[in-house]
Amino acid sequence: MRFTAKSTITMILASKSPRRIELMTLAGFDFTAVPATGEENIPDGTSPSDAVLLLSLQKAEEIAEKYPCDTVIGADTVVALGNGIMGKPKTEQDAFDMLKKLSGRTHTVLTGVCVISPDKHIHFYEKTEVEFYPLGDDEIRRYIASGEPMDKAGAYGIQEKGAMFVKRINGDFYNVVGLPVARLARELKSLD
Secondary structure (H helix, E strand, O other), rough: OOOOOOOOOOOOOOOHHHHHHHHHHHHOEEEOOOOOOOOOOOOOOOEEEEEHHHHHHHHHHHHHHHHHOOOOEEEEEEEEEEEEEEEOOOOOHHHHHHHHHHHOOEEEEEEEEEOOOOOEEEEEEEEEEEEOOOOOOHHHHHHHHHHHHHHHHHHOOOHHHHHEEEEEEEEOHEEEEEEEOHHHHHHHHOOO
16 A cells, blocks of 8 residues: 555545546546445436445445545446436447447436545535437447447447547546546545
8 A cells, every 4th residue: 555645544446447547547646446346236216416426435435444544435437318327238239239329419427426534525426418429330330349348338438449439528528437537636625
């Protein structure tokens, strides 16, 4: 574990997501990644915003129980089309169906973030609207064949080949990648 010079409190990211780890590193946070391993459960009928808040809380609480003296950050991202939540595809057909639904439409990407420190809890979500160009079936199949969409909410990565589908975004780009780092940095200042 790495410690800051001022404090013995460590910042822990409750994730194994390479994208979140990269964003935290690029933003200059001094942290350790300790992935949450619990089952992700959201009750049927849960709204997308409530779902990301619940999932980020579950991740943060799991790791905070093991490290009660540290600051733990949990995050979860979903793609929503209306009130329907799109997580990570389970099969290639699932990925195809998701991308077909997103084709030519605007969807919402929500990331919930929960910060648990010894003294305070912070809980918020960030929302970004993403509009896709119309996608042809062959274009979708080529993308799926790359393997890229299989570990991403909504079956695409805006920071990789999936960028070719995006007509425009309204909101925080990094939120779509998986972590609204600018907002997180501002929220963390309230812990000082």
